[in-house]
Amino acid sequence: MTAPTLLIGIVIVLYQEAAPAISRFGGGFLVTSNWNPVTLDFGALPFIYGTVVTSAIAIAVAVPVGIAVALVLTEQGAAGLRGAVGTGIELLAAIPSVVYGIWALYVLAPFLFNHVEVPLSGRFGFIGALSGPSRQTSLFSASVVLAVMILPTLSAVSRDVIRAVPKGLRESSVALGATWWETNWKVVLPAARSGIFGATVLALGRALGETIAVTMVIGNRPEIPPSIFSPAYTLASVIANEFTEATGQIYPAALVELGLVLILVAFTVNVIALLLVRRTVSGSM
Amino acid sequence: MIRARNHWRGYKNTIALSAVYGLTGLALVPLALVLGYTIVKGLPAAIHPEFYLNVERPVGIPGAGVAHAIAGSGIMVGIASLLAIPVGVVSGVHLVDYASGRWASWVRLAADVLVGAPSIAVGLFAYVLFVAPQHHFSGLSGALALAVLMLPVVIRTTEGAVALIPASLRESGLALGLPRWRVALQLVLPAAAPGIITGALLAMARAAGETAPILFTGFGNRSWNLDPTQPMSALPLIVFHDALTPYPALQQQAWGAALVLVALVLVINLSSRWVLRRQIRMAGQL
Numbered sequence: 001m002t003a004p005t006l007l008i009g010i011v012i013v014l015y016q017e018a019a020p021a022i023s024r025f026g027g028g029f030l031v032t033s034n035w036n037p038v039t040l041d042f043g044a045l046p047f048i049y050g051t052v053v054t055s056a057i058a059i060a061v062a063v064p065v066g067i068a069v070a071l072v073l074t075e076q077g078a079a080g081l082r083g084a085v086g087t088g089i090e091l092l093a094a095i096p097s098v099v100y101g102i103w104a105l106y107v108l109a110p111f112l113f114n115h116v117e118v119p120l121s122g123r124f125g126f127i128g129a130l131s132g133p134s135r136q137t138s139l140f141s142a143s144v145v146l147a148v149m150i151l152p153t154l155s156a157v158s159r160d161v162i163r164a165v166p167k168g169l170r171e172s173s174v175a176l177g178a179t180w181w182e183t184n185w186k187v188v189l190p191a192a193r194s195g196i197f198g199a200t201v202l203a204l205g206r207a208l209g210e211t212i213a214v215t216m217v218i219g220n221r222p223e224i225p226p227s228i229f230s231p232a233y234t235l236a237s238v239i240a241n242e243f244t245e246a247t248g249q250i251y252p253a254a255l256v257e258l259g260l261v262l263i264l265v266a267f268t269v270n271v272i273a274l275l276l277v278r279r280t281v282s283g284s285m
Numbered sequence: 286m287i288r289a290r291n292h293w294r295g296y297k298n299t300i301a302l303s304a305v306y307g308l309t310g311l312a313l314v315p316l317a318l319v320l321g322y323t324i325v326k327g328l329p330a331a332i333h334p335e336f337y338l339n340v341e342r343p344v345g346i347p348g349a350g351v352a353h354a355i356a357g358s359g360i361m362v363g364i365a366s367l368l369a370i371p372v373g374v375v376s377g378v379h380l381v382d383y384a385s386g387r388w389a390s391w392v393r394l395a396a397d398v399l400v401g402a403p404s405i406a407v408g409l410f411a412y413v414l415f416v417a418p419q420h421h422f423s424g425l426s427g428a429l430a431l432a433v434l435m436l437p438v439v440i441r442t443t444e445g446a447v448a449l450i451p452a453s454l455r456e457s458g459l460a461l462g463l464p465r466w467r468v469a470l471q472l473v474l475p476a477a478a479p480g481i482i483t484g485a486l487l488a489m490a491r492a493a494g495e496t497a498p499i500l501f502t503g504f505g506n507r508s509w510n511l512d513p514t515q516p517m518s519a520l521p522l523i524v525f526h527d528a529l530t531p532y533p534a535l536q537q538q539a540w541g542a543a544l545v546l547v548a549l550v551l552v553i554n555l556s557s558r559w560v561l562r563r564q565i566r567m568a569g570q571l
Binding site (some may be wrong): 002003004006007009010013014016017064065066068069071072085087088089090091092094095096097098099100101102103105106107148151155179180181182185202205206208209210211212216236239240243244255256259260262263266267270271274275 | 294295297298301302304305306307308309311312313315316318319322323326372373376391392394395396397398399401402403404405406407409410412413414417433436437440490491493494495496497500501504521524525528529536539540543546547550551554555558
């Protein structure tokens with residue numbers, strides 16, 4: 001009883017609080033890119049852009065690694081190694097977001113700046129998305145932290161999905177003389193495809209809503225930058241930074257509306273993902 | 286021809302295997318780096334006893350500590366647990382023992398969606414419900430936000446633990462004429478207790494590490510405060526605020542607080558994994 005009530009309650013409460021902004025800006029809120037608390041002119045586009053781009057890069061980086069981890073975790077032999085990897089991934093999931101944030105701010109972002117962003121924008125700067133000048137706090141550093149943070153979700157759910165592939169399929173493939181790689185690439189992974197897609201969408205949901213670590217390294221600039229090496233902003237981090245300072249009626253309502261957009265998107269993404277995963281895991285058991 | 290082809294298949298297999306194991310190794314690099322840096326940078330602050338005994342001091346005055354944040358985290362997570370754990374356990378047991386079919390699967394889906402809810406939005410929710418009507422931040426509103434985040438985790442882990450209990454236990458209780466609520470309360474719940482407790486502990490560890498939901502509910506407090514109706518500090522808030530200051534002394538404070546958080550979370554996780562594994566083994570023997 002409690003969970004569905006809470007779910008609906010959160011949406012209703014946020015909707016009511018955002019009502020002044022919703023009635024004032026209408027649908028234009030989602031497609032304009034002004035963010036000016038002085039003139040009370042608000043548009044969500046830069047934050048939507050930042051959220052989507054960081055999440056997309058994070059997914060692109062994390063999916064191959066997550067599937068590799070899932071394959072190792074579902075391997076038949078090497079129980080000791082499997083246990084160690086499993087524990088490691090679970091600890092990765094347990095580390096608080098703010099700890100990833102402080103690490104990213106002082107260690108990861110400077111490293112990426114010196115060894116990835118500057119060389120890349122020096123050599124490939126003519127491509128808009130890789131152009132300089134790069135900054136330590138950027139879309140790119142935020143995406144890499146996000147990739148690390150969604151990896152546990154991706155690999156744990158993919159592991160469950162791959163484990164649910166009928167044993168007979170794997171065994172038939174091996175019996176026909178297929179190598180380990182051929183079995184996994186041509187038989188196991190295709191059979192688990194929709195579940196792995198579900199795992200990816202679930203991880204996307206986590207990435208969209210992740211707040212603190214991203215806030216600490218994305219640079220917090222409310223504009224749509226041409227380059228991924230420039231500072232930007234996400235829906236969650238603008239709320240985290242500005243909500244306590246927002247005064248008046250429209251400014252806080254606009255921030256709550258950003259939260260409402262975020263939570264509606266996250267809920268939709270999660271429902272799709274969970275249905276996909278559930279169908280794969282329960283359908284074959 | 287065929288031999289050459291088989292050689293190629295073998296090579297391809299070796300390359301793919303090394304890529305898969307290489308990527309898995311790569312996945313564990315951040316874990317080692319985060320733990321390593323937190324220990325190395327956090328120890329200089331966390332090694333002093335004053336760190337756990339004193340409260341914040343103005344920049345430049347030595348002997349600052351995070352005692353108020355430890356107390357604040359403890360109180361907020363404590364109140365959140367009192368709210369979320371009983372409700373979550375009852376919902377979880379109910380989900381296995383009473384609800385069935387379509388409705389139960391909807392409740393399960395709702396709980397899973399709630400697990401993935403953006404924590405910052407949950408903070409906004411608690412702000413609107415508690416902080417806005419009272420016109421000031423408070424530890425209680427922070428506890429409410431944390432409780433919302435803990436609840437779905439407690440529901441799902443309780444459900445998992447109860448589902449491990451063999452049906453024969455339930456059936457023998459019913460055969461002896463016990464009403465269903467007594468079977469659930471006096472037979473199933475005690476048998477599932479270790480799993481439920483570890484689930485609750487994991488949820489508490491998660492809540493203790495959350496920053497976003499308490500940013501504008503608990504808000505933070507520079508002085509010693511045990512009154513939950515007033516603004517309260519917490520360890521994650523110290524890490525977040527102090528890490529972003531330009532003062533090396535405060536940054537060190539942030540690393541120290543991060544180390545305390547990580548130690549807490551890791552101890553709870555590793556020990557609960559151990560207990561859970563034991564319970565699963567025992568359930569297998571029943």
